[in-house]
Amino acid sequence: xxxxxxxxxxxxxxxxxxxxxxxxxxxxxxxxxxxxxxxxxxxxxxxxxxxxxxxxxxxxxxxxxxxxxxxxxxxxxxxxxxxxxxxxxxxxxxxxxxxxxxxxxxxxxxxxxxxxxxxxxxxxxxxxxxxxxxxxxxxxxxxxxxxxxxxxxxxxxxxxxxxxxxxxxxxxxxxxxxxxxxxxxxxxxxxxxxxxxxxxxxxxxxxxxxx
Amino acid sequence: xxxxxxxxxxxxxxxxxxxxxxxxxxxxxxxxxxxxxxxxxxxxxxxxxxxxxxxxxxxxxxxxxxxxxxxxxxxxxxxxxxxxxxxxxxxxxxxxxxxxxxxxxxxxxxxxxxxxxxxxxxxxxxxxxxxxxxxxxxxxxxxxxxxxxxxxxxxxxxxxxxxxxxxxxxxxxxxxxxxxxxxxxxxxxxxxxxxxxxxxxxxxxxxxxxxxxxxxxxxxxxxxxxxxxxxxxxxxxxxxxxxxxxxxxxxxxxxxxxxxxxxxxxxxxxxxxxxxxxxxxxxxxxxxxxxxxxxxxxxxx
Numbered sequence: 486x487x488x489x490x491x492x493x494x495x496x497x498x499x500x501x502x503x504x505x506x507x508x509x510x511x512x513x514x515x516x517x518x519x520x521x522x523x524x525x526x527x528x529x530x531x532x533x534x535x536x537x538x539x540x541x542x543x544x545x546x547x548x549x550x551x552x553x554x555x556x557x558x559x560x561x562x563x564x565x566x567x568x569x570x571x572x573x574x575x576x577x578x579x580x581x582x583x584x585x586x587x588x589x590x591x592x593x594x595x596x597x598x599x600x601x602x603x604x605x606x607x608x609x610x611x612x613x614x615x616x617x618x619x620x621x622x623x624x625x626x627x628x629x630x631x632x633x634x635x636x637x638x639x640x641x642x643x644x645x646x647x648x649x650x651x652x653x654x655x656x657x658x659x660x661x662x663x664x665x666x667x668x669x670x671x672x673x674x675x676x677x678x679x680x681x682x683x684x685x686x687x688x689x690x691x692x693x694x695x696x
Numbered sequence: 697x698x699x700x701x702x703x704x705x706x707x708x709x710x711x712x713x714x715x716x717x718x719x720x721x722x723x724x725x726x727x728x729x730x731x732x733x734x735x736x737x738x739x740x741x742x743x744x745x746x747x748x749x750x751x752x753x754x755x756x757x758x759x760x761x762x763x764x765x766x767x768x769x770x771x772x773x774x775x776x777x778x779x780x781x782x783x784x785x786x787x788x789x790x791x792x793x794x795x796x797x798x799x800x801x802x803x804x805x806x807x808x809x810x811x812x813x814x815x816x817x818x819x820x821x822x823x824x825x826x827x828x829x830x831x832x833x834x835x836x837x838x839x840x841x842x843x844x845x846x847x848x849x850x851x852x853x854x855x856x857x858x859x860x861x862x863x864x865x866x867x868x869x870x871x872x873x874x875x876x877x878x879x880x881x882x883x884x885x886x887x888x889x890x891x892x893x894x895x896x897x898x899x900x901x902x903x904x905x906x907x908x909x910x911x912x913x914x915x916x917x918x919x920x921x922x923x924x925x926x927x928x929x930x931x932x933x934x935x936x937x938x939x940x941x942x943x944x945x946x947x948x949x950x951x952x953x954x955x956x957x958x959x960x961x962x963x964x965x966x967x968x969x970x971x972x973x974x975x976x977x978x979x980x981x982x983x984x985x986x987x988x989x990x991x992x993x994x995x996x997x
Contacts, residue, residue, distance in 0.1 A: 530715060
């Protein structure tokens with residue numbers, strides 16, 4: 486059962502599931518489309534991440550309870566499919582500052598880490614945190630590692646990291662605690678572009694090792 | 697034209713922000729103390745979308761080359777009158793000194809500051825390094841040009857004292873419980889609202905950390921979720937992180953409660969070391985509180 490809860494006085498958080506699952510993402514994205522198609526009164530905008538969706542609304546136009554009721558009418562009635570778009574190649578230099586550490590922690594050689602990371606397609610589950618930051622999943626179980634004990638204060642744009650079951654790309658320079666294994670020259674955020682972010686939830690990508 | 701002689705500690709160009717782009721990871725931004733910023737624009741007869749200066753800790757020195765209506769609002773700043781419409785005369789210098797009590801002071805000039813709209817707003821976005829005219833805070837030597845975003849005449853009298861928020865610690869901030877109430881033990885929000893929280897030194901436009909020394913809070917982990925401004929995340933160590941205007945669009949810690957829109961200006965003015973007390977409110981009270989501020993601004997509700 487979906488959970489619809491107030492996130493302050495101008496937003497509702499819809500939680501479909503607290504799991505990282507392509508089918509759940511499919512349902513979240515289907516709900517997002519359905520809400521944006523119906524445009525219920527008072528709706529301002531939506532934001533999705535993994536299994537949940539945030540709905541900003543104007544309480545002067547619609548109260549939260551009415552909007553929650555409208556959202557609930559979609560439950561069980563969405564045509565939710567696992568996203569299957571074309572796969573985008575992300576050229577990646579596997580020379581990240583944590584590559585050797587990561588390999589040592591899981592008793593593999595660096596070349597094997599690269600092979601595991603570049604050896605599968607990933608689904609984009611969320612673009613969030615910072616402009617264009619792209620959260621992808623899920624990693625081969627062998628690569629699942631905790632975040633760094635102390636986050637870096639500056640992670641350069643284009644850095645490719647891993648944390649838990651996720652891999653992600655830092656689109657702009659920011660602080661960060663993920664284990665950095667590589668870097669791409671692909672520009673993932675450009676304020677002058679439309680859309681400004683290279684990826685969106687539901688996209689698929691693959692890391693391609695380059696020298 | 698306005699010449700920046702001294703930029704102050706951290707002075708940025710802000711407006712009402714760029715909502716609706718959080719799905720690109722872009723924070724809504726805009727003036728942290730949205731009420732003081734809106735009042736400054738009202739004082740000089742600006743359109744609500746006009747861009748102004750948000751000054752932090754210590755304000756800038758600005759030289760004007762023509763007569764311009766200006767208004768300074770928000771926290772008090774040394775050496776300058778606040779909440780009154782005034783005219784900066786040609787050749788004069790406006791010096792916005794040390795700020796406090798409170799953290800942020802707003803300077804509006806008639807017509808607003810003329811900088812390009814980037815992604816729906818003139819506001820500077822620190823994380824993305826864009827907007828605000830320069831893609832950075834102001835620096836000495838910058839030249840600002842007045843725009844023509846006016847909406848009536850400048851006000852002729854000072855802003856009524858009874859129509860301002862009271863600035864100073866302790867801050868009482870109202871919250872709506874959740875959305876992750878079920879990630880905490882029963883009664884956690886009641887315990888949180890019973891203690892004094894202390895603002896930590898780590899503070900910027902993205903968020904503020906609060907220590908709750910006498911409180912033990914244990915939260916279950918969650919997967920990354922989208923979050924609005926005002927979301928109060930609880931870290932595994934029991935520290936609070938409150939989202940402000942430039943907040944990360946998603947977060948990974950459960951949110952025990954969310955600050956109401958009408959009280960975000962209070963948090964925007966809290967300084968390191970200040971005391972914050974949270975109080976639980978319902979949506980009806982949040983709505984009344986917002987309408988009260990909107991009424992003071994004579995905004996359409």
